[in-house]
Amino acid sequence: MLPPSSSVLILDGPAIERALRRIAHEIVERNPALQDLVLAGIPSRGVEIARRLISIIEQIGHARPEFGRIDVSMHRDDIRERLSPVEVSQLPLDLEGRTIILVDDVFFTGRTCRAAMDALMSFGRPRCVQLAVLVDRGHRELPIRPDYVGKNLPTSLKERVYVRLRGPDEADDSVWLSKP
Secondary structure (H helix, E strand, O other): OOOOOOEEEEEOHHHHHHHHHHHHHHHHHHOOOHHHEEEEEOOOHHHHHHHHHHHHHHHHHOOOOEEEEOOOHHHOOOOOOOOOOOOOOEOOOOOEOOEEEEEEEEEOOOHHHHHHHHHHHOOOOEOEEEEEEEEEOOOOOOOOOOOEEEEEOOOOOOOEEEEEOOOOOOOOOEEEEEOO
């Protein structure tokens, strides 16, 4: 999705790469048992960010955390107002004793993270749940805070953050802030 013409570039591709590398180093420092780690992306961009983080963690930590995908659509508190396609969650069979890091692109009110935790608990009881986000824009509505943040970006409620990640639909990586 292209940001509106009134948008301001916040992070370009190299800045996103640096932010992800920093997050990966923080994850490795805080979680020495990388074999017990699962990075679970929240669709859609959180899934790609989780994959990239796993690749970087493997390079620096010499162990590959497991990948997961956690769909939140049926656990959202605005399910009646928001029509989002249901995607298949994909997690390891046994979560007991594992550290799960939920990964998303933008952290806003905390409601998506709460829905992700609800969905995760239907699969089992992990030892610990952490949260990694590329952009934290503030405006909490729930007492939830990310453990790993690529960029803190104070915004107004009227502003919107656009994250573009290289792939089939996008030519480059970038984060944009759209001003009203």
